[in-house]
Amino acid sequence: MKADKTLDCMGFYCPLPIVKTVEKFKELKTGEILEMVGDDRGIIKDMPAWCEATGHEFLGVEEEGGEIKVYMKKTHD
Amino acid sequence: MATKEKVMTAVKEKDQEVEKENRLTIAVLSGDLERALAAFMLATTGASMGMKVSMFFTFWGLNIIKKNEGSIKSKGLMRKMLNMMNRGGSKRLKLSRFNMFGLGTWMMKGLMKETNMPSIDEFIIMAKDMGVELIGCTTTCGVMGIAPEEETFRSEVDSLSGAAYFLNLASKSKVTLFI
Numbered sequence: 297m298k299a300d301k302t303l304d305c306m307g308f309y310c311p312l313p314i315v316k317t318v319e320k321f322k323e324l325k326t327g328e329i330l331e332m333v334g335d336d337r338g339i340i341k342d343m344p345a346w347c348e349a350t351g352h353e354f355l356g357v358e359e360e361g362g363e364i365k366v367y368m369k370k371t372h373d
Numbered sequence: 374m375a376t377k378e379k380v381m382t383a384v385k386e387k388d389q390e391v392e393k394e395n396r397l398t399i400a401v402l403s404g405d406l407e408r409a410l411a412a413f414m415l416a417t418t419g420a421s422m423g424m425k426v427s428m429f430f431t432f433w434g435l436n437i438i439k440k441n442e443g444s445i446k447s448k449g450l451m452r453k454m455l456n457m458m459n460r461g462g463s464k465r466l467k468l469s470r471f472n473m474f475g476l477g478t479w480m481m482k483g484l485m486k487e488t489n490m491p492s493i494d495e496f497i498i499m500a501k502d503m504g505v506e507l508i509g510c511t512t513t514c515g516v517m518g519i520a521p522e523e524e525t526f527r528s529e530v531d532s533l534s535g536a537a538y539f540l541n542l543a544s545k546s547k548v549t550l551f552i
Contacts, residue, residue: 349422
């Protein structure tokens, strides 16, 4: 999947990937897609939950080796 | 009978009227390292999810928000002794189990560093930056031998208050936790 920005969360556990995503989302414009790369398996469930709570769009997860890539679209400011 | 039913439904309706805000309120009674960690993980995650978060520190939880440096001022022998035995401060918290004279706590702190987990100190600053409200309980300051003054606590603490303030927040919150 093509993303506008990438966020490296390798080596970070809950709640840091979420905290960092919130920070990164501030740099994104509405409609842009963020690719978050991490290795904490918790993010597979956490990021969709975060999207549901904040109203942003969850696009999907891809797993490659030890890397988990999460795609999210900013839908509002 | 009919009037009584009417009154009852009116009371029920009024109950439902109290609208819950997207709020998370946490009462932190424990001063153990792992419980403080759990409280701050949930607080920062809640703030990330757009919730208004308040943390209310009481009893042993006051140790988490005591300042790390200097001495804690108190009047009278009993209070002074209590404060010496129970100095507190985010850097002095211990595990509730497997402390083993500090060895267990030292090992867990090492693992926290290894896994890039923020320390309680860093969590407090992070939570504050994210708009989490930190409140110290004045009532329990009394029985813990602490002067309920701002200089006892870290600068990040927003205010000191009593149980009514906490309960008012809790009644408006979608989620209330007691740790």
